[in-house]
Amino acid sequence: MAGKSGKQNTAAKQNTSAPRRNTAAAHLDAAAEAARLIEFLRPTVEKHNLLLEDVEVRIVGSHRTLHVVVDLPDDGLDGVSLDTVSEVSQSVSSALDDDPGDDGRPYNLEVSSPGVSRPLTQPRHWRRNIGRLVDVKLADGEVLEGRLIDADETSVTLKPLMAVKKGTKPKFREDRAIPYDKIRKGTVQVEFAHADAEESGGDND
Numbered sequence: 001m002a003g004k005s006g007k008q009n010t011a012a013k014q015n016t017s018a019p020r021r022n023t024a025a026a027h028l029d030a031a032a033e034a035a036r037l038i039e040f041l042r043p044t045v046e047k048h049n050l051l052l053e054d055v056e057v058r059i060v061g062s063h064r065t066l067h068v069v070v071d072l073p074d075d076g077l078d079g080v081s082l083d084t085v086s087e088v089s090q091s092v093s094s095a096l097d098d099d100p101g102d103d104g105r106p107y108n109l110e111v112s113s114p115g116v117s118r119p120l121t122q123p124r125h126w127r128r129n130i131g132r133l134v135d136v137k138l139a140d141g142e143v144l145e146g147r148l149i150d151a152d153e154t155s156v157t158l159k160p161l162m163a164v165k166k167g168t169k170p171k172f173r174e175d176r177a178i179p180y181d182k183i184r185k186g187t188v189q190v191e192f193a194h195a196d197a198e199e200s201g202g203d204n205d
Contacts, residue, residue: 029059030057030058030059030064031057033057033059033064034055034056034057036101037055037057037066037068038052038054038055040095040101041055041068041092041095041096044088044091044092044095045068045088045091045092047091048070048084048087048088048091049073050070050071050072050073050080050084050088051070051072051073052069052070053070053071053114054067054068054069055067055068055069056069062105062106063105063106063107064105064106064107064108065107065108066096066107066108066109066110067110067112068088068089068092068109068111068112069111069112069113069114070085070112070113071113071114072128073124074124074127080113085111085112085113088111089109089111092109092111093109096109118187119185119187120134120186120187120188121186123151123152123153123180125186126148126151126156126186127151129148129188130148130149130150130151131147131148131149132147132148132188132189132191133145133146133148133161133188133189133191134146134147134148134158134186134187134188134189135185135186135187135189136156136158136178136183136185136186137183137184137185137186138178138182138184139181139182139184140182144158144160144176144178145160145161145189146158146159146160146161146172146173146176147159147161147172149175154179154180155177155178155179155180156177156178156180156183156186157176157177157178158175158176158177158178159173159175159176160172160173160176161173
């Protein structure tokens with residue numbers, strides 16, 4: 001595949017004679033290319049019993065970086081293994097070799113699974129993180145931090161943390177159900193203490 005590079009070969013040929021592109025035009029081009037690739041690559045990813053979470057296209061001059069994010073379906077509980085990511089990467093690379101809509105510009109391909117820092121935007125994202133500590137920003141501006149204890153197709157149930165003095169064990173308020181349409185942003189918090197340890201000292205007296 002002349003002029004392209006995949007995950008295993010990051011060296012890509014650059015056309016130094018090509019004029020520099022307007023930043024706004026490159027941004028629009030990247031967004032349109034990402035939308036096209038999502039539709040084009042979805043069947044390839046689904047053959048591995050995975051979901052195509054996102055495609056990000058970054059354009060610098062005449063060179064592109066294609067970042068493909070794959071995830072488990074609703075019934076998947078663990079993360080995507082490195083072996084699976086490698087297999088999907090090979091399949092995606094082969095599909096891109098035969099992409100009839102490709103314009104021939106060189107690219108680097110990156111395939112990954114979502115990390116803990118990814119925003120929680122779908123019900124399946126919330127379900128997979130039940131038991132974790134999350135930050136939730138509501139549409140009305142309220143910000144909550146608490147333990148995610150349930151998630152269905154319409155809402156999440158949170159056990160919000162109470163404000164306590166530094167160094168004391170965390171305590172929780174009563175469970176609160178929050179519809180998805182009231183949530184502006186949700187993210188998982190990185191924890192160093194185990195949830196069981198919190199709960200053992202977390203009565204509300």
